[in-house]
Amino acid sequence: MKKIILLGYMGCGKSTIANKLSKNIEIPFVDLDKKIEEKVNLSINAIFEKYGEIYFRKLEHEVFVELLNLPEQLIIGLGGGTPCYANNHELLKGDNVVSIYLKASIETLFDRLSHNKNKRPLIANKSDAELKEFIAMHLFERSFYYNQAQYKVNVDDKTIDQTVLDIVAILA
Template structure:
């Protein structure tokens, strides 16, 4: 089974994915890290030097490569991954179990406000504009996120609680 975690940046995809993979005793991959490995450029640099369209094309290529693998794994996507190049349709394959890690806007703002330097899309946001920015993105991405096999709400839950909930869904 290929378990794919999707959701907005800051919802916990990478942390939960790593924990879940250890629990399931399978490999864990972070799509952004894999893109950095393939391109030998950080995500921030890719956005700055090559632009978002180049990044999204590379993201689609690397995602296809992973979904073609003949192994069990947990993969965390970037926040926008399902929204481009029909990536959400790739997640509909029979051997893919996709999970939308749904977080409230307040949870996301609290998690992201101090990470702006690491997140290319957030560089110019203060707390007020960040909340509006996230709300707009969630509205725009809602359709794609809700194509997931299952939805797990992450607000006020520990990583272990979320991983246990996902594991129960896989049984």
Template sequence: MKIFLLGYMGSGKSYLGKQLSEKTGREFLDMDEVIENREDSSISEIFENRGEIYFRKLERKVLEELVNSKKPAVISLGGGTPCYGTNMELIKNDKDIVSFYLKWNIESLTERLSLEKDHRPMISHLENREKLEEFIRKHLFERGFYYNQSDHIMNCENKSAQQIIDEISGKLV
């Protein structure tokens, strides 16, 4: 079985994925890292040099490879991956995948991302906290439809990483 972690940027997909990987003995794969290694470029460089259409086609190809892989793994998806084309259908229609949406409220995501803003190309241009919150609010509204199709919606508010990992693990039994 493969475990897919979905959620907005800053929701902890990579960090929690690594922890869950250790706990379950599955390989950990970060989809963004897989793409960056394959292209020998960062995601932001791919967007800048090749464009979003190129990136989304590449993202779909990598997603198909991950879905079709027979190896058990914990896979952290890119924040936008489930929201393009039929990516979410591909995930949902595979009986060997269980998906988890790491759900945070807008205020928490704003707080978490304000600390990382300079390292995230999508939001580094936003001048202040108000603009960041507005950006997150808009994206969550657009993406919520896809995220909420996950097999499990994990409310992460006021929980430690260990509590979230334990909750996810409990749903795997």
């Protein structure tokens, strides 16, 4: 059974869209960030603080591979950085997965993230001006990896339901 993988920058809507998609197509959703937190019984913030980002990236790769190796069909929502480390982008191309990049503009991401920074250690301490600059640079650096996905769905100016329907059409 193919795994359905949603990927994209922090705040593009992976968790939100995956939850709704899961109800719509009746395939369970697992959020990689949540699985990581459960595995070590620490929040993402605490993992970054206690052990640093490199440890987090190793753990993230390990848990991603574990999920891909499960026999059942699943929707997997990746973390924002997952495709960009540990050669995880190669895992987006296999026959055993359908990978979908939820593509959001800098403006959309800024609007969503500026209200919602605290649980995201990479941006938690940034001012609005710093945040906008950071998103622009970071998205530029990460786009190469995000573009390894098999499909791309633009999410700007779409409701959650519209984006879900775009994904359902890809899966049909």
